[in-house]
Amino acid sequence: MTSPRRVHGPGPSVSDGATAPIPAPAPSAASAPRPSRGRAGRAARRLLAAAGAVLVAVTGAPPAHADAAxxxxxxxxxxxxxxAWRTTQGAGVTVAVLDTGVDATHPDLTGQVLAGxxxxxFGAERGDSAWARHGTGMAAIIAGHGHGPGDGSGVLGIAPKARILPVxxxxxxxDPQRAKARTSRGDALPAGIRWAVDHGADVIxxxxxxxxxxxxxxxxxxxAIQYALGKGVVVVASAGNGGDQADRSSYPAAYPGVIAVAAVDRYGRHAPFSTSRWYSSVAAPGDDVVIADPNRKYYxxxxxxxxxxxxxxxxxLIRSASPHLSPLQVKQVLQSTTRFRPQGGRSDDLGTGxxxxAAALAAARRLAPGPVVPAPVAYPQRFFAPGPTPAPRPPDRAQVLGDGVAAWCAAAGGLLVVLAGVLWSRSFRTRAPQPPAGAPAGGVDRADRVPGWR
Incomplete structure (x- = not known):
């Protein structure tokens, strides 16, 4: 079966992730160009007003020395x-990005991307407008290191020292060839998962x-996903962008063992587009986020x-600091340390929040390594309800009398049967008819035998 796979936004070439280009940096807020109109433009204006606080928290540098992205x-x-970076920045960990490809020459990713x-x-190639745009954006969110003096420009990923394995x-x-790929490359995803596992991926x-x-x-x-989990590889997938439409289940997010991720806005609220389903594990920023593009622009x-x-x-980050934790433990530690937890501890909108x-790293340090594949847990209830108790069978005579008495009775009964047979035989022989008169001496002809004779 061929699946109509599609990326779950964002990116300038993605139909279900609306984008707006980020304006060029300006020497001062007063002379800064006004962001574009629309949803993303309004968000950009809000963020420009608060850029100083965010910038100091993230980079520790004055706002005037950083670019708009x-x-x-x-x-x-x-x-x-x-x-979190006081503990680790992801060094020594490989994240496989199964997507539309990754531009290894992007200034925010140089030196981070392995051969994939x-x-x-087939499809678009380097230099085409429909090449590796979505995948490059995702790779930069994961492991971008920025560029320029002090790496103060561009996108900084959440794990800036992790490596990217593009598939x-x-x-x-x-891409003009997209329809062909959807009908002829239905096995690309499972094949890509297995290839990534066999080529050193720690996270997919x-x-x-x-x-x-x-x-x-x-x-x-x-x-393929169970193969990855069985090899100790963490698998993460987007929950889907059908929240404002039908909220249908999305695969691979709904497969067992996957960390399915919903999206929140900058206030920690469920993003309206984010699919709300039973399989949601956790949530993360997904609204008006900065995306790096192969064209060297940001959106x-x-x-x-x-x-x-x-x-x-x-x-x-967790794998870098606690490399021996199993995929299940990584999932559980992320789920147990969330912020903006929904009422009751979990919801289909946000998972556990x-x-x-940083909190997950601290919790992970307290965990002892667990088995890669957890042992099955016994089900505490009966699967089938017990039926009616059958009525007790009456004990047989041998059980009542005991073995010795039963044996004596059997022997005595047998003796009586033999004795009765002897007596009956003698009585029968006495009453048996005699040969007819005139019969030849020595017996009778076979035709003249009488029943009971031998």
Whole structure:
């Protein structure tokens, strides 16, 4: 079965993640160009007003010395990134980005991107407008290190020292070959997952999915994810962007063991577009976030894709500091340390709330390593209800009398039967008819035998 996979936003080439370009940096707020109109423009104006506080929290530098992209990046402040980086920045961890490809030459990613794999084999190429835009944006959210003096410009990822392993499994929405890929490369995702596992991935980010009306689990994908989890690889996926439409389940987010990520805005509220379903694990920033693009421009966009990338980066931090934790333990520690927890501790909108990487790192240090594949837990209840108790059978005579008495009775009964047989035989022989008169001596002819004779 071929799945109509699509990226879950954001990115300038993604139809379900509206974006707006970030204006060029200005020497002062008074002379700064006005951001574009619309939803993203209003968010940009709000963020420009608060850029100083966010910037100091994230970079410790004065606002005038950073570009607009860094100034608008509110997500790292909301995730307490600086506090988490006192423990680790993700060194030694590889995050596989299964997406539309990654531009390894982007200034925010130079030196971070490993040699990857193209499971599609055709479509747009480097230099085309529909090449690697979404995947590059996700990679920068995970492991971007910025650029320029002091790396003070561009996108800074949540795990800036992690490595990126790119695996191309889908094409951009505007790629002319996308329709062909959807019908002929249905096995690209499971093949890409297995390849990433076999080539050193510690975390797999899946900012993609199928949440169409015909969405359904695919055995090959589920098997590949279970293969990854069984090898100790954490799997993270976007929950879907159908929240303001039908809230249908999205795969791979709904497969067992996956950390399914919903999106929140800068106030920690559920983003209206974010799918609300039973499988939501946690939430992360996904509204008006800063996206790096291969064209060397930056955009603000929305989508659970970005939220998934932030959680993959957080998982990389945990794996860097506590490398022996199992995928289940990484998932549990992220879920147990969230902020903005919903009433009751969990909801379909937010899972257990917005991740807090610093708190998760602290909790992870207190955990003893667990088995990669947890042992099955016995079910405490009866699966089948007990039936009626049968009536007791009456004991047989041998059980009542005991073995010795029963044996004596059996022997005596047998003796009586033998004795009766002897007496009956003698009586019968006495009454037996005699040969007819005139019969030859020595017996009778066979035809003249009488019943009872031998």
């Amino acid at each position: 860094r100034s608008l990046d509110w997500a790292l402040g909301a995730l307490h990134a600086q506090q 794999k193209d499971e599609v084999g 191309r499994v889908i094409l951009e929405d505007k 980010n899946l900012s993609l999915g199928d949440d169409s009306a015909t969405a359904a689990p695919v055995a090959a994908e589920d098997d 603000t966009g929305w989508g659970t894709s970005a939220a998934s990338a932030y959680v993959s980066g957080a998982a990389a 917005m991740i807090d990487p």
